[in-house]
Amino acid sequence: MTMILDGKQTANSLMADLKTEVAAMKTRGITPGLAVVLVGDDPASAIYVRNKQRRAQELGITSVLRRLPSSATQAEVLAVVEALNHDDTIDGILVQLPLPEQVDPDAVIAAIAPSKDVDGFHANNVGRLWENNPGVVASTPYGIMALLKHYGITVAGKRAVIIGRSNIVGRPMAALLLNADATVTMTHSKTPDLFAVTREADLLVVAIGRAQFVTAEAVKPGAVVIDVGMDRNAAGKLVGDVDFDSVAKVASAITPVPGGVGPMTIAALMIQTVELAKRHHNG
Ligand SMILES: Nc1nc2c(c(=O)[nH]1)N[C@@H](CN(C=O)c1ccc(C(=O)N[C@@H](CCC(=O)O)C(=O)O)cc1)CN2
Numbered sequence: 717m718t719m720i721l722d723g724k725q726t727a728n729s730l731m732a733d734l735k736t737e738v739a740a741m742k743t744r745g746i747t748p749g750l751a752v753v754l755v756g757d758d759p760a761s762a763i764y765v766r767n768k769q770r771r772a773q774e775l776g777i778t779s780v781l782r783r784l785p786s787s788a789t790q791a792e793v794l795a796v797v798e799a800l801n802h803d804d805t806i807d808g809i810l811v812q813l814p815l816p817e818q819v820d821p822d823a824v825i826a827a828i829a830p831s832k833d834v835d836g837f838h839a840n841n842v843g844r845l846w847e848n849n850p851g852v853v854a855s856t857p858y859g860i861m862a863l864l865k866h867y868g869i870t871v872a873g874k875r876a877v878i879i880g881r882s883n884i885v886g887r888p889m890a891a892l893l894l895n896a897d898a899t900v901t902m903t904h905s906k907t908p909d910l911f912a913v914t915r916e917a918d919l920l921v922v923a924i925g926r927a928q929f930v931t932a933e934a935v936k937p938g939a940v941v942i943d944v945g946m947d948r949n950a951a952g953k954l955v956g957d958v959d960f961d962s963v964a965k966v967a968s969a970i971t972p973v974p975g976g977v978g979p980m981t982i983a984a985l986m987i988q989t990v991e992l993a994k995r996h997h998n999g
């Protein structure tokens with residue numbers, strides 16, 4: 717039987733525990749504060765930001781939204797980040813990506829105080845992760861590790877293959893799996909004979925951004941398959957990077973899209989916001 721790794725249910729269960737924790741912090745006078753910076757009118761980003769704010773509210777985390785128009789200059793975005801760096805009610809800051817093209821995401825991320833960088837994208841936090849001394853870790857890979865743990869799937873000693881080398885998924889995923897004693901191979905769009913490599917994987921993480929790209933022939937029987945993709949198929953339906961129906965027949969465990977990695981990403985953000993608040997308040 718193939719196990720469906722239900723991210724929605726797992727996130728709900730982790731959030732119930734976190735809610736209790738936030739309530740206890742409040743009795744000690746600590747209220748975690750999250751600031752989300754949203755630039756422009758990308759409709760998908762607006763939905764993700766709304767979901768983050770809703771989750772924060774359910775948990776008792778204070779969440780503030782700083783909205784800027786799509787015409788905002790880099791200096792304007794940097795000024796908003798700078799003000800949040802100095803705001804004592806804010807423990808975590810995130811700038812929703814993608815940014816409009818006139819704004820350099822690297823410059824904006826570098827401007828976030830590393831101690832408030834709740835996305836874990838700042839070079840300080842990236843370096844710490846690769847030194848196996850993590851501070852904050854990017855939400856999507858953190859959420860994937862939490863999902864694996866929830867289902868009792870061990871990583872140590874496994875051959876893990878990642879498709880995709882982005883800063884927000886592939887690279888931090890590799891570091892986390894390496895830190896957890898997996899043998900890690902990174903692959904991408906320029907890897908020759910890609911499926912020959914993926915067929916070696918006990919654990920396959922797919923974040924390539926191509927609808928239903930990974931089919932059963934790419935997967936070793938019994939592998940655990942994690943689908944980070946969010947794509948539209950020809951019929952306009954939301955699908956992942958993995959062809960779920962064919963791969964579910966060979967995998968031992970698989971994440972659905974939607975309801976797999978996405979909800980865990982938001983859960984991870986909430987968990988780490990609370991972590992940062994504790995660190996800031998020694999509580
Ligand atoms: N600053 C950041 N920007 C972006 C990040 C990030 O972690 N930090 N990740 C993605 C977007 N993202 C969160 O920001 C995100 C995307 C999707 C989901 C999610 O829950 N997806 C649902 C499906 C939603 C739908 O129906 O469209 C699911 O998979 O079930 C959560 C978070 C890029 N930008």
Ligand SMILES: [Mg+2]
Nearest residue numbers: 747748749805
């Ligand atoms: Mg506070």
